[in-house]
Amino acid sequence: MKRLASVEELNKLVDQINKKLSQREKKTQVKVHLGTCGISSGANKVLAAFQREIESRKLTEVVVLKAACIGLCDREPVVTIVHPIKGKTIYYDLSEDKVPKVIEQHLIKGKIVDEWKLNPDDPLLKLQEIRVMHNQDLDPMNIEEYIARDGYQALAKALTQMKPEDVIAEIGKAGLRGRGGAGFPTATKWTFVRNAQGDEKYVVCNGDEGDPGAYMNRAVLEGNPHSIVEGMAIGAYAIGNVRQGYAYIRAEYPLAIETLSHAINQAREYGLLGKNILGTGFEFDLDIFPGAGAFVCGEETALLISIEGKRGNPRQRPPFPANKGLFDKPTTLNNVETWSNVPQIIWKGAEWFSSVGTTTSKGTKTLCLVGKVHNTGLVEVPLGTSLGKIVFDIGGGIPNGKKYKAVQIGGPSGGVIPIEYLNTPVDYEAVTALGAIMGSGGLVVMDEDSCMVDVAKFFLQFTRDESCGKCTPCRAGIPKMLELLTRITNGEGTMEDLATLEELAEMVGSASICGLGQTAPNPVLTTLRHFREEYEAHIIDKKCPAVVCQPLFRAPCQHTCPVGLDVPGYVALIKAGNFEKAYRLIMQRLPLPLSVGRVCHHPCEGKCRRAQIEDPIAIKHLKRFAADYAFNHGLEYIPQIKEKRKEKIAIIGAGPAGLSAAWDLAREGFQVTVFEALPVAGGMLAVGIPEYRLPKNVLNREIETVKKLGVDIRLNSPVNDVESLLKDGYQAVFIATGAHKGDKMGIPGEDLNGVFDAIDFLREVNLGKDIKVGQKVAVVGGGNSAIDTARVALRKGAKEVHILYRREKRDMPAIVEEIEAAEEEGILIHCLTAPVKIMGKNGKVDGVECVRMEPREFDKSGRKTPYQIKGSEYTVNFDTVIEATGQRPDTTYLSRDGISVTKRGTIVADPRTLATGRKGDFAGGDVHTGAATVIEAIAAGQRAACSIRRYLQGEELTPLVERNGYEPIDVPSVMPTEDQLKEKHRLKIGEIPAADRITSFEETVLPYSAKEAIEEASRCLRCDLEAGE
């Protein structure tokens, strides 16, 4: 190849190449994408297969080419087929054995293999703005492909048509800011270097992309290497007196080093590097310096010292590298992506560049979207795109039905951004305002299974290992912070430790010499800022809510259960066929297993480790099995009361919170009276949850057990004045009246005949009242009450039941099994629609006017806020409308001295001791937290019982719950066998078929048989035994 001696020769070459390419483009091009991840997924084998087959079948109209990675990380190997007329098809998840079919069906018969192709509407394709990544479909090892696509035209333009100052001005006008993390304006930096004294200057590329979770620089190095060569040459020209540049590339990127090296050699061959470039007299060459495995060498001064062959210790600034950098000469160090943007800015103009982005953050940014997200990949979006759009729209949200928790951005120097801030635009300023930094653009998505304290610890372990050791704040401060964090995750932390941690964090951040130490505390500071309660849970409650910090627990199921039920224990007993013992073990911590085994929302199953193999253990169903067994065999468990005590305690409300508090207190020997306003006991278990989920005769059996322990439950006994209880000799009161008041929607027509509130409706039906529903029922809402109401309405004779929910289906708070059961029964769920008016005739409901909703920005719960689409109103005929849009406590019976009530109607009480503002009065369950779950109410009841006991004994009310009077029950210590660890899905839980069950209120879920229960219990991994090791 002859050196290009002028711009004319370059342009002539472009013509020649284009002629060649246009011939090639007449054929069908098969481009195999060969980035590092593609190769590790077998892309080379796919390439070889295509080459082999095409040759052996003599398909002369097809040409097989190599290309770079296009960022579809978890769908590798990826192949793009470009047909001269029909256009582009992208295939993903290809393998050697799939190649013949692609060739036969697509290439030969012309029919795309739909099941392997990427949908052009796929958000990963549609929602990106490809600029930096625009050459990824080319072969990076072939400079001519780059040249054909305006390659080196920007350099030619700069050298022949622009003055160096003009180049800098254009970069300035574009608003390019450093893409490595700090976002410093590139033109400003170049100006400093240009103005510095000296006639020997350097341009350096920072390719030491060390942030875990960030690899976009690698993708550009491997896929668009010439953009860096060209960018640095332009920079060298703009700054002046630069004849040599260096690209520092971390050693962990061998393919990137190889590709850039090849690109540099080719550029030299073509005369685009070296002396007298394009005949203009401009001289510039580029060398690669491979790193040797030190994160700190990504720091500017450390990197430059490393190039000099020394230990990568950063140094104080000033003097800044712009004046004294590499070899003490003026130097500009810019990130890979910054350099990569330069040629296009010069060629296409500053206006083109700044046409996207925000006012202060122009252009696009490549981001690595990784972690707990459906579509992991390398995406390029305009700066200012919201986090929520990136994670949910492009990323497809969180897999496995888990809840989003936070995004970690900026690597170990960055921070976490929680769910309340999903609307945050990803740009330099907005992210910094939240305490994080944008950094190089690695976005690690974390879900409910990530512990933020553990995340902070993880990052500190990293920065401690990578600290160069030169300055004391970093060298000694980080390990000290790590020590404190480790104490906290070990369950040994105190609140003083937290204060010390914060103080240390501030000190290390402000006193360290370089960016590593200065930003090392960020993960701690942001997690403390946004997830303080998680730290406090570790310290005060000795609990890791995400169930990650192993020293705090044995088995994850037990730890996440609000009452700490010994799940592995009773599952093991069931496995051993010892059903009664299993029931007795359950009863040590949970007095209402018949009910809970039917209606619990089972957080335990959400953390079950068996799910990593196939499915979680059917913990709830096994609990029901054991409880059913005991009751069916007359083996109900009544604990022995050791010693009767004289104190009298009043409990207001016989729901799950009240009943469990009563149980615990009665066990201790106290005199307990429960005052229940309704004619039945059980609270929501009795009057909320429908019969077909929890038969009332089942519930009543276990309420009888509570009474047998000596608890006096008085029905039809509302308490009008809590004060009077104290006068009647009760020494402490537990207020557990729940949240039974339905929220009204506030739309016209609500007082028509045929409009019900869901809570009232369910209660009336459960109490056996004669409630008539019409033929066509509309239920408004998306929670468990809505589903319960809908399924009850069907059983009450409605011909059609429609659920109207204003958000998207995935946002419905109801339990998934219930939603599925409802749909099986023929209930129709309409999403993104909301009623605006209920219409009636003669005072009776005859229709509902609805409006369609459009989800827009995210709210604090991480769901998109729905907005009415004006003009999309439509009317549907209904004769019954039931509103299930929320419920709140009714605390009008409380006198106010000392007890405060929030705007939502909930009683204010200490979250851990449940003490209200009035001595001797405690509150817990839904009346305290707002509508929540049964098991949480039970846990609150136990917490209240503990506080009341301490109160009556004159002890301090401490946050940790202690429950006395356990009967020690032996649990077998049998680990699962090899066979039991083999893949085996959960035993299906039987249900009466939908067609049969909708005509009655019979219990729909069928129990396991003894054989089935033992089989399912045998899948348990005994995490509690493993933890002991």
Add this chain to the structure above:
Amino acid sequence: MKQAVETKPIKEEASKAIDSKTQQQIKKIIEATEGQAGAPIRVLQKAQGLIGYLPREVLEIIAREMRIPLSEMYGITSFYSFFSMVPKGKYVIQVCLGTSCYVKGGQKIIDTLKKELGLESGGTTADGRFSLQTVRCIGCCGLSPVLAINEDIHRRVKPSRLKDILSSYR
């Protein structure tokens, strides 16, 4: 106070004589990098590529030929994690503990490997077959959790597959 920091002692092998052929090769490497920026690091990289690791004797040769104090060569060697003064196994297993790999279960993988091979991180099996290391981000986060064995990158690794993966490396 309990020491939470794991310090890895720099172990040294018993004195190893460097044969003259290798000495010549090292000298050639030094000559080839003369005048290049960062020559000491480049020489160490190439020398380690040649011998597999950097015994003290090699550092002495390089120090002598390049007229750099041995302490400085040692300082550079001990600073960069890529340099090793102890021989590595035939297959070097690098388990990535970058953020994405960590969030997706990387810790369980290294724990399982430690148990399986009876090694601590940084160690080598007695038969010289495997060395085990953690690394902080290979840059294939889209495929996490990831581990590399020499040049092979294994993606979406599950602890249950580890035995199979190891057995293919003889």
